[in-house]
Amino acid sequence: MKITAARVIVCSPGRNFVTLLIETDQGVTGIGDATLNGRELSVASYLADHVIPNLIGRDPRNSEDMWQFLYRGAYWRRGPVTMSAISAVDTALWDIKAKLAGMPLYQLLGGKSRERVLVYGHANGNTLEETVDAVGQYIDMGYKAIRAQSGIPGIAKAYGVARGTLYYEPADAALPTETVWDTPKYLRFVPKLFERLRETYGDEPELLHDVHHRLTPNEAAQLGKSLEPYRLFWMEDATPAENQQAFRLIRERTTTPLAVGEIFNTIWDCKELIENQLIDYIRTTVLRAGGITHLRRIADFAALYQVRTGSHGATDLSPVTMGAALHFDTWVPNFGIQEYMRHSEETDAVFPHDYRFEAGHLYCGESPGHGVTIDEKLAAKYPYKPAQLPIARLEDGTLWNW
Template sequence: MTKVVDYELFEVPPRWLFLRVETSDGLVGWGEPVVEGRSKTVRTAVEELLDNYLLGEDPHRIEDHWQAMYRGGFYRGGPILMSAIAGVDQALWDIKGKAFDAPVHQLLGGRARDRIRVYQWIGGDRPADVGEAAGEKVDEGFTALKMNATSEMRSVDTPASVQAAADRIASVREAVGPEVDIGVDFHGRVAKPMAKRLASALEPYDPFFIEEPVLPEQNESLPDLAAHTSIPIATGERMFSRWDFKQVLADGAVDIIQPDLSHAGGITEVRKIASMAEAYDVALAPHCPLGPIALASCIQVDACSHNALIQEQSLDIHYNEGGDVLDYLADPDVFTYDEGYVDVPTGPGLGIEVNEEYVREQAERDVDWHNPVWRHDDGSVAEW
């Protein structure tokens, strides 16, 4: 019987953690278990899962392993454990695909599409000069963009702050015209009292969606927000299991869910979340400002999920200082973006070949990324 015999973890720039899992018959699978800014914490959680459970086990019993990793501990869920499980799960699917010489989506029922639309980030944490950047990305062939709506915002802020956000999306809309979609990420920075005001101000510019208009802790307010705007509402990057998504789907206020394949339990769990969402006529747009293994995992799920709408990807994103999504691939052409789409990879497993030599080289560098801690004018901590 094939067994899991070894694993290695690599912290690499800009802020990623890669997992290499090896089997007794020489197959290697890759996963990307990380919480941005908490890589060392997740690393320890992965080591616990591998050392205490998975080493010596048959890698092909993926569903059983997922249940054991999740249900085998009395305390479960949350970003750290679910991200650790996610990376292990990705690696096991990569191994299984290579064992059968088939892409993961083929093992999940086959393709429901030949390619998936992608969007491109513009601007930074504090968005500025996005109009010019938008024009450049459209010239490169992207048909969908995403930008941050605001920098820090007080719980009840000034009319000027709302107008500034409206002016930014107005500049993008003017630059790209009505044929390009513009997603606007509230990033959890907007408190409940401001969410309706901001949505109302942005509505004339027809956003593709507003993302995380309130923090997940305030998801009960989403139906009220949905009743006040025609803009599609997206959320889910800080929700980590099908049980986290259950209530927002039942409430009927969300139009697009955004589980992260490196945070929400991996391929096994997000495939189930996608199916739940399909029953509620909710689209799937996986969150992925991460590395190539996470992106490859996303595309495998997108390929076999009928309700997959669009895919986030991190090329040139403002976080990627010191490394980018294509740098770690032996063949970066697998993620060639053509007319705003990426073809579904046809190679075995996750469909990518990791440049292991480059990964090992980059893992020698000091990687210590943490998100900034923002403060309001009065010194209180602001949402980043």
């Protein structure tokens, strides 16, 4: 069996996506997601110019060797562009192999460890009151776990607050828009938000919060300590993790669970965090960490230290990644939770899929492969639109972590 062709499909049904489609001489095809928010065309070029020529003629069943070829053979290892491209290839190859076996993908990974996958949604509002109401709306939709983000008095365009309802897409302009950040205002406000949420909805719903790399380790420790009475499921991306030992200071000062890793590319980005038990959840994704092949290694390593998975699942991951992630989540023994930010109707139409939401959980489909396809004719009606993520500055103009 040989790969005979592969092509990159770039489309924008509500936001930009990059999809790799691989064809074989037996008529079996597979697709993988290669979307890198704000840098989509870089991955598209990497695939078309450097990766696809190396795929033609190879046996798609040898996914491990292909992974090693694209990672070790490139010499310039790691990084979001390279690893997103490798992820697309790896996901497409697993899709092909599962189709050849006539099985849903989770069966090839080892079968089910659970019947359904706990997911969390994104509730947000411009004010505390709006966010409290939004959390209630998610509870009414059946969610058992909800991430809460709110506008902050005195801060314009706070992170995580959508421009509309239900769907959130931060990439909003061809050139980055600028936002302003103020840490003291944020630290004073957030505990009040979660105090109100617990007063309103009680102890049962799981509540999550994303700091989005805005704090120093000491500031993050302060926030985690102040949130302990409200029993968060996790505090996400509390501080940048380039220095993995930065999480030691946070861990030593608060019992609030810590999650990080959506921008990690390989196991090396989280090695110290996991082996020193500095986090509770690893958020690395099928797309960003080299596909299912490499994410399995990260999850197995994490299991040795009782760290659970909590993969990123925002709208900058196409339904292709969500489908593959749900098969992975259904199998992985040390599963924790899966982020589920709903896609727009336009996106769902371009990427037909067989996973479904029910009572706060997602269920992966039973069709062979990962259960997601692409309607290329419909995709062609949504051409690429330049869009970058915002940036953040402190009130004095200093560039900060967005």
